[in-house]
Amino acid sequence: MNIFLLVIFSLITIENITAQHYESYQKLKDTTFYSHHLGYAKELSIVVPLEWDTAIAKKFPVILIFDKQNKRSNQYILNTIDYMTTNYQMPSCVVISVASSFEKRYAETVHQPTTSKGKAKENEQFIFDELLPLAEKELRASTFRMLIGHSRYGYYTTSLFINRIKDLSAVIALCPFYQQKGVNWADSVVHYYPNGHQPVKYYRAGIESDYMQDYHHFENQVNRNHINIKGIEFKTADHNVIPGLTIAPALYEVFYFWANQQNLYYSNTHFNAAQLDTIETQIEAHYGAKMRLSIGVLNGKGWGLLERKEYQKAIEAWELLLQEYPNFADAYWGIIEAQKELKIDTTSTIRSFKACLDRYNYYTPQEKEEMLKELEK
Template sequence: MKTRFIFFSLLIINYYAKAQEFTSYEKPLNINLYSEVLNDSVNLEITLPKEFKNQINTKYPIIYLLDKQLHNNYTYNLQTIDYLSSLQWMPKAIIVGITFSRKNRISWTVPNENGGKADDLILFISKELNDKLKIEYPVSNFNLLIGHSRTAIFSSYALSKKPDFFNGTIANSVSNFDFGDKVQQKQFDTFLNKISSSPNKYFYFFSVGEKAYGDLHESAVDSLNHYLNSKELPKNLEWKYFKHKVAHDLTPGITVSNSLSQIFKDYGRRIDLCFKLAKSSKNKVPWNDFQDLYTSISTELDLKIEPSELFFNSIASEYYNDYDRIYGDKKLNFTLEIILKAIEKYPEDFSYFSWIGEIYMTRKDYEKGLQFFNRSIELINNDKSISKSDRISYLKEIEAFKKNN
C-alpha cells in the first residue's frame, strides 16, 4: 500500500526522521498537522510495522505515545514496543508519537472545565486524527495511551472521559486526579459506573517513583491507589499500581515494559496455550479449541487476532517432533494437517511446501512428495529476496532429501 497522507486543507509537512533501525518497525514519519478543534498545530510521529505493506486484512492497534519531545524516554519506549513485538509477546501496532511544547503541555492536559484544552485534545485524537489514520492505514478499535507526569494525568482523564474510544492507559508517575482535582475525580467515578455494563475490557496501569529518590508524586499516587482499593471496581477493569525506587524521570522506562507485557499477556502466551490444547487432544487436531482461544483474545482486546506463521510453525513442530511421545503414529498426519492449512494462508512460503514434500516422501507417497518439492523449488527460484548462497543451500537440501528417499 503506497503511503500517502493527504489532509486536504490541513497544513502538512512530511519528512523521514533520522532514527535507528528497529527490528519490527520502519523509520518514523514526521507530520505537522493543524487541528481545528485545538486551533493549533500538532507535531506527530507515525511509526509503522515493517510488515505493513505486505499484510492483507490485518488491522493494527494504535498506541499513542505522548511526550515525544522527551527524547530519552520516548526512544526507549519505542524500543520496548519493538522488542515485545519482535518476540511476538504483543501485536505489532501503529505508534503515534505526540509532541507537547512548553506552552501547551499544561493547557492541553487540563480539562476545559478548568480552563484548559484537555477535552479538545481528546476530541482531536479520537476524531480528527483517528479519521485521518483510518483513511491511510488499517487501524483497529484498540487505542492505548502512554503518558508521563502531566500527560499521565491527561491519559487518565482521557480514558475516563472517552471509554468508547480508549481501551487503556499506562500512566507513568501520575497523581490522584491532578492532585485531588474534584472535576477529574468525578469524571473517573462516572467512568467506573459506565464501563460496568460494557462488554469491553479496560486497562489502567499507573506508577510512581519514591520521594526519597526524587519523585514528589509519591503521596498523590499512593492516594490514587488507596482510592481504587477502597472501591468495588468493575470486573472488566484490569489495573495495577507499580512503585519503583527511582526518580520521577525514570518511571516510564521501568513501567511501560511491565505494563505492556501484562496487558497483552494472553496474546503473548497464546502459543503455550495452544500447546496445552494440542497435548490434551491426542486423537485429533483441536481446530475448534484453537479458534475459540484466538476468538477470546480478540474479544478481550477488541482486536482481531488470527493464527499466524508462529502458530503454524510452532504447532506443526509440536506434532512433528512429539518430544513427549503423545501422538504416536498420528504425528505425521497431524503435522501435515497443520501445514496444509498454513499454505492456504501463506501460499508463497516455500518452506511449507518443502515440509509437506518431506512428509509425503517419508510416507512413501513419492508422487505427491515430488509435486510439493517441485512447487517449493519454483517458489525459491522466483523469490528475489533470497540471496544466491541461501538459494543454493535450500535447493541442495531438497535434492539431498529426494535422493535419499
C-alpha cells in the first residue's frame, strides 16, 4: 500500500514539475507538421510571448528546442527562457519544441558517411526549408535563429552551426560529441569570415569530460573575431543534468549585449527618443536582426520619468512603447496620469485605451473587465 501511494505521489510530482505555467509566454498550440523532406510528420509545441498577436506585424527571435519528447528537460528549458524573459535578460521569443520518436531520432542526427540510413541532410532541409520559413510566415519569427539540442541533437546542432552558420544566429549544444564514423566536426573549420560589420554568431556548449578535448580542438578552428564561442566542462554531472546546468548561463551570455543596451536606455536619466533608435540600431547590427526592448523596461522608463515629474517626456516614452507594443493598454494609464498633471484633456487617450482593449487579446476578458471598472472609478 505504501509503495502504491509512493508511485501515485511520484506521478503527481512529475505532473506538477512539467505543468506549463509561464509569466511571459503562452502556449499557442500543440500540432503536427508533415515534412516532405523527412517523409513523415513531426510533433511540435509552439509557445509565444504574451504580447504576440497576429494583428501586429512586429517580429520576434525564434528558438528551436529539439527532443520535445524529453518532457522534464524540455519544460526546464522553457521555464528558464520564461524566467530570463520575465527578468529582462533576454528578449521575448517564439519558441518551437520539436519532438523525435525513439525509432527516428538516430537517423535524423546521423550523416551518410556514418551510415547509409542517415537522414541528417533531410532533417536539415526540414529545418531550413520547411519549419523556419513556416515560423517566419505564420508565427512572426524574425531572422534571428537559435537552435538548442541535447546529446545526439547537441552533436547535430553543432554540425548545423558549422555547415549553415550564415543561416543561424546561435547554437546551444548540451552534452554534444564531435565525432562519428567518417565524420569529425572537431577538425572542421567554421567558414565565417564576414567583411565589415557583420552579425556575431554564438556557440555555447555544456560538455562532458570525455568530449572536452574534441571541443578544444573544434574551438581552435574558429575565428573568434566574428564567432563568440564558449564550452563549459562538467566533470561529474549526470548526462541528463547538464542541460539544466548549462541553459541559463548560455542564454544570458548570448543575450548579454541586448540586455546591456536595454539597460543603457532604462538607466539614463536624460530621456531622448533618438537614444532608443541608436540602441535598436546597435542591437540589430550586433545580432543581424531587430530585437525590441522588453515591455517592462519601456514601461518602467515612463513611470520613472513620471516620478521625476517630467510629464511630457513620460508621455513620449509611453508613446514609444505603444509603437513597439500597440496592444499594451497599460501604457495608456501612464499617459492619462501625466496628462492629468499637465491639465491636458484625457478624452482622446481614454478612447484609444478602450479601442486597444477591444482590438487586441493581450489581456484576458476578466482583466479587461477589471481595467474598464477601474477606468470608471
